[in-house]
């Protein structure tokens with residue numbers, strides 16, 4: 001793990017008046033860039049060939065005498081593969097541009113976490129060591145942290161033979177790189193039947209199935225809580241709720257738009273939905289549930305500080321389901337910008353806007369924090 005003092009040394013060579021906000025061009029990059037330009041920063045997107053034009057062309061920035069008149073991406077590089085961002089010359093370029101880098105899930109998926117921890121010598125907004133907690137199955141993964149935090153999560157079923165209620169079986173997709181091969185089952189028989197069919201179809205593998213996490217399926221809506229923790233706030237709450245989003249997932253959302261008799265006619269290849277995220281929507285919560293949301297956030301932040309020092313810095317996302325008794329269950333935690341924050345890009349969200357009295361998305365809030373840290377000479381407290 002690159003020590004924080006090494007990063008602070010890099011920072012000491014920076015001209016923070018010329019800070020660039022850097023991001024891997026995918027996931028939540030538009031929100032991050034939009035927020036950054038709104039707060040007066042220039043932006044730098046590292047793209048992968050074949051998927052770059054959103055950033056290099058369609059949302060490219062145009063400035064007249066420094067004033068932004070269109071778009072949000074000031075600078076971009078296009079590499080053959082995303083992980084070329086790790087090359088020494090790529091890193092040097094970022095440092096030369098006084099880049100503060102905002103990690104997202106694409107960054108930790110397309111680059112190895114070992115490399116990010118040990119070799120990526122660019123100041124990152126957030127906690128470098130927490131990124132790994134997202135890898136389901138490692139020793140101190142997010143479930144471990146939730147347990148330590150005393151937070152409710154869907155109960156784990158140790159063996160498929162023990163399935164006695166609806167469960168979610170979590171394992172990777174066999175061919176669609178980085179996607180899910182999740183399926184549901186409500187008995188051991190159904191588990192066997194479905195997993196055999198999915199193995200036959202090449203959707204999952206026997207090896208992955210052995211390692212799969214089986215957990216109780218929470219019957220209720222999904223709320224991704226887009227939260228923020230400010231370590232440099234001295235007077236007001238350090239925890240903020242900026243927004244709530246939920247996902248469009250294919251093919252699940254297509255299934256639920258079919259009448260039940262039609263669902264029953266789907267053939268073997270179609271009958272088991274996949275859970276591939278392809279969009280997001282915005283939501284609010286019943287007001288009496290907000291108190292609970294803040295309690296979940298408080299506990300997660302405290303546990304992260306205790307077990308993953310220095311703990312959460314900036315944005316994080318608790319992915320929850322709410323059951324019929326209005327109890328929250330946290331089924332996943334993103335210790336970085338959530339994947340759904342483009343729902344509030346530029347327009348903000350009822351909660352973020354209410355708090356800050358102007359349009360505040362997660363990207364904007366990130367940039368506000370960096371701006372404030374620069375003004376107060378405290379950037380070393382928000383980077384690792």
Ligand SMILES: Nc1ncnc2c1ncn2[C@@H]1O[C@H](COP(=O)(O)OP(=O)(O)O)[C@@H](O)[C@H]1O
Nearest residue numbers: 154168180215216217218222275319321331332
């Ligand atoms: N225990 C659960 N009960 C009900 N739905 C769940 C549960 N766990 C996950 N899901 C559903 O599966 C989707 C993906 O789950 P998640 O654990 O976030 O996977 P990933 O980490 O790959 O994003 C969620 O959006 C949610 O709809």
Ligand SMILES: [Mg+2]
Nearest residue numbers: 319331332333
């Ligand atoms: Mg998730």
